[in-house]
Amino acid sequence: MGGEVTKSRKVWAPWNEADAKPFVRIENVTKKFGSFTAIDNVTLDIYEREFFSLLGPSGCGKTTLLRMLAGFETPTSGRVIIDGEDMSTVPPHKRPVNMMFQSYALFPHMTVEQNIAFGLKQDRMAKDEITERVGKMLKLVRMEKMAKRKPDQLSGGQKQRVALARSLAKKPKILLLDEPLGALDKKLREETQFELVNIQETLGITFVIVTHDQEEAMTVSSRIAVMDHGYVAQIASPGEIYEYPNSRQVAEFIGDVNIIEGQITEIRSDSATIKIKGTDVPVETGRSVNATADEWVWVAIRPEKMIISLDAPKNGSINCIAGKVMDIGYLGKLSVYHVRMEDGQIIIVTQTNRMRETERTITWDDLVHVSWSPDAAVVLLS
Amino acid sequence: MMPEQINVQTDKTPRNGGGISRMVRECRPFIWGAKVCRAYGLQGRSITVAIPYLWMLLLFMAPFLIVLKVSFSEIRIAIPPYAPLFQFIDNSYIQITLQLKNYAMLFKDALYVNSYLSSLKIATISTIVTLAIGYPIAYAMARAPKTWRLTLLMLVILPFWTSFLIRVYAWIAILKPEGFLNMVLIWAGVIDKPLIILHTDWAVYIGIVYSYLPFMILPLYANLEKMDFSLLEAASDLGCPPGKTFWKITFPLSMPGVIAGCFLVFIPAVGEFVIPDLLGGSSTLMIGKTLWTEFFSNRDWPLSSAVAVVLLLLLVVPIVWFQRYQARRNIVDVV
Numbered sequence: 001m002g003g004e005v006t007k008s009r010k011v012w013a014p015w016n017e018a019d020a021k022p023f024v025r026i027e028n029v030t031k032k033f034g035s036f037t038a039i040d041n042v043t044l045d046i047y048e049r050e051f052f053s054l055l056g057p058s059g060c061g062k063t064t065l066l067r068m069l070a071g072f073e074t075p076t077s078g079r080v081i082i083d084g085e086d087m088s089t090v091p092p093h094k095r096p097v098n099m100m101f102q103s104y105a106l107f108p109h110m111t112v113e114q115n116i117a118f119g120l121k122q123d124r125m126a127k128d129e130i131t132e133r134v135g136k137m138l139k140l141v142r143m144e145k146m147a148k149r150k151p152d153q154l155s156g157g158q159k160q161r162v163a164l165a166r167s168l169a170k171k172p173k174i175l176l177l178d179e180p181l182g183a184l185d186k187k188l189r190e191e192t193q194f195e196l197v198n199i200q201e202t203l204g205i206t207f208v209i210v211t212h213d214q215e216e217a218m219t220v221s222s223r224i225a226v227m228d229h230g231y232v233a234q235i236a237s238p239g240e241i242y243e244y245p246n247s248r249q250v251a252e253f254i255g256d257v258n259i260i261e262g263q264i265t266e267i268r269s270d271s272a273t274i275k276i277k278g279t280d281v282p283v284e285t286g287r288s289v290n291a292t293a294d295e296w297v298w299v300a301i302r303p304e305k306m307i308i309s310l311d312a313p314k315n316g317s318i319n320c321i322a323g324k325v326m327d328i329g330y331l332g333k334l335s336v337y338h339v340r341m342e343d344g345q346i347i348i349v350t351q352t353n354r355m356r357e358t359e360r361t362i363t364w365d366d367l368v369h370v371s372w373s374p375d376a377a378v379v380l381l382s
Numbered sequence: 383m384m385p386e387q388i389n390v391q392t393d394k395t396p397r398n399g400g401g402i403s404r405m406v407r408e409c410r411p412f413i414w415g416a417k418v419c420r421a422y423g424l425q426g427r428s429i430t431v432a433i434p435y436l437w438m439l440l441l442f443m444a445p446f447l448i449v450l451k452v453s454f455s456e457i458r459i460a461i462p463p464y465a466p467l468f469q470f471i472d473n474s475y476i477q478i479t480l481q482l483k484n485y486a487m488l489f490k491d492a493l494y495v496n497s498y499l500s501s502l503k504i505a506t507i508s509t510i511v512t513l514a515i516g517y518p519i520a521y522a523m524a525r526a527p528k529t530w531r532l533t534l535l536m537l538v539i540l541p542f543w544t545s546f547l548i549r550v551y552a553w554i555a556i557l558k559p560e561g562f563l564n565m566v567l568i569w570a571g572v573i574d575k576p577l578i579i580l581h582t583d584w585a586v587y588i589g590i591v592y593s594y595l596p597f598m599i600l601p602l603y604a605n606l607e608k609m610d611f612s613l614l615e616a617a618s619d620l621g622c623p624p625g626k627t628f629w630k631i632t633f634p635l636s637m638p639g640v641i642a643g644c645f646l647v648f649i650p651a652v653g654e655f656v657i658p659d660l661l662g663g664s665s666t667l668m669i670g671k672t673l674w675t676e677f678f679s680n681r682d683w684p685l686s687s688a689v690a691v692v693l694l695l696l697l698v699v700p701i702v703w704f705q706r707y708q709a710r711r712n713i714v715d716v717v
Contacts, residue, residue, distance in 0.1 A: 070615075070619055071619075072618075092618045093620075093622055093624075094621075099615075099616075099619045101616055102612075103610065103612050105613050105616035107613060108635065109634050118620050119621055122620060122622050122626075123621060170621070
């Protein structure tokens with residue numbers, strides 16, 4: 001059933017369409033604070049109705065970029081264009097965007113209702129219209145019963161909902177979310193992620209979210225921009241970023257990965273062969289590589305895409321490394337194996353625990369074979 | 383289950399008992415003190431609470447009751463210069479004489495009513511001016527870079543290191559007709575004959591505002607410094623221009639600081655004596671001056687005590703009313 005629905009849906013990916021017009025355009029933007037460069041010549045496009053994530057470790061410039069969209073920072077050079085208008089120097093109170101703050105920034109002297117109505121009052125909206133809109137927003141975030149409460153009488157999750165309602169009340173062209181779920185506990189965070197996606201789809205507003213949590217970015221986003229030290233390392237859909245990272249840094253930031261150094265021996269139109277450093281093990285990849293023979297590259301393989309076995313696989317001559325089990329971590333639904341290769345590098349392999357733990361056949365100090373299919377290996381040039 | 387529990391108890395008792403007896407040997411006076419307190423139902427917590435009460439009782443309530451007692455007495459040429467309230471008659475009765483004429487006098491003679499009104503007026507205007515000057519200073523301090531804040535705070539507190547009297551005397555030197563201010567203004571060509579400021583109400587206002595400014599700035603600064611800057615960003619983000627944001631967000635949130643600062647300036651300003659005495663003129667009426675004259679010049683202790691009691695009531699009533707109002711508002715908020 002589910003599969004049929006997915007098949008019949010047309011893939012929505014305006015970034016792949018040549019004639020699609022970007023809704024937000026960040027053009028050669030650089031931001032310097034004194035001698036520190038927070039944003040280094042960033043160019044990126046965001047399309048209408050996208051749920052766009054800025055992902056990166058703290059201090060990578062993602063929040064600065066978001067604050068530039070809101071108008072709290074002006075670019076040192078470059079332009080910020082929203083819906084065709086150059087917004088680079090427009091002050092925040094005149095921009096058609098709203099922001100949900102990491103600290104929620106609810107006005108403590110106003111009730112939930114008054115907080116949500118605050119932005120509408122600034123637009124001099126008619127009183128009954130304000131009441132109606134506030135009611136709708138309260139219903140959207142399921143906070144009708146809390147309308148008369150003050151922020152300090154709300155729990156963290158409730159505050160988060162009010163902050164969301166307040167930032168959506170003005171129907172902004174873009175909603176900016178700065179670590180919106182950072183203060184919630186894990187379980188509530190996971191629930192809220194899906195709720196955010198539903199709200200975004202219902203309202204059709206473009207969302208730009210800043211997060212350091214890669215799982216969160218993967219769950220909610222249409223596309224992710226992975227940032228580091230003020231530049232954008234890669235912009236792609238969650239699946240693409242996970243399966244085809246363009247650098248070691250992106251591969252390491254998103255999920256767990258084994259990175260093995262090797263030298264290219266042969267390049268074909270649809271595949272390539274790489275010899276792993278220090279061994280004669282050949283690795284075959286499922287895609288061709290844009291490199292020259294004899295060049296040193298890195299092969300990235302996700303731990304869950306590897307198979308660990310006591311016996312050598314049938315076509316054991318390629319994509320197979322021998323090693324010794326050093327550590328086993330039992331995580332319930334899966335087990336993590338640390339396997340030491342002959343040259344000392346540790347390979348991490350995860351296996352779903354389909355059988356009971358007691359029936360596990362592999363144990364410490366076993367000599368094992370780790371293998372993978374050609375599609376699992378990604379060649380990284382940097 | 384039962385035997386085990388008993389075992390646990392018997393196991394613990396000797397250890398604890400031994401500990402206490404050793405402690406008793408080491409610090410006997412404390413234990414005796416504690417024992418006495420416990421005998422009267424006093425424990426560590428209630429003793430801690432009792433200390434501030436005791437302080438208030440000894441240093442505030444007792445003197446106040448003495449003043450209250452004197453205010454109901456009658457002036458006498460004696461030492462002390464008032465009639466006793468309690469008298470033994472025939473060694474069997476106690477006669478209590480409560481004189482209300484001191485209080486009646488306060489309303490009969492316009493001098494006292496005018497002094498009260500004039501004091502309230504001067505204190506109110508001074509408080510408003512202090513707030514108007516102090517708020518921007520406190521705001522600028524709170525928004526200054528973190529490394530500067532301590533220095534700025536020190537600069538506000540620095541005048542306290544000089545005696546209050548010397549600072550008020552300094553204002554005489556500045557404000558007098560041939561003083562510093564007039565010299566500068568005449569030299570600059572703004573005026574051609576000296577302004578008469580000293581010994582007018584203007585000088586009193588200047589003196590009070592100058593002296594009490596730190597008491598306004600400090601609570602305001604403490605409040606504004608804590609304020610979450612992202613609230614102002616949020617207001618701006620929701621379309622509120624900067625000026626309006628101040629009145630909609632910053633000022634309402636700083637209300638506790640504003641109220642604390644106003645009380646700290648207004649209350650001492652009402653009873654101020656030194657500033658009107660040194661800087662004010664003979665026409666400057668303030669209750670502190672009137673009280674001083676009654677006490678030291680006329681040696682009328684009962685009347686000056688009555689003046690003091692009424693002054694206290696004038697100040698306490700609005701404070702109590704305000705606290706009630708605050709408490710009620712909090713209850714409404716919770717409901």
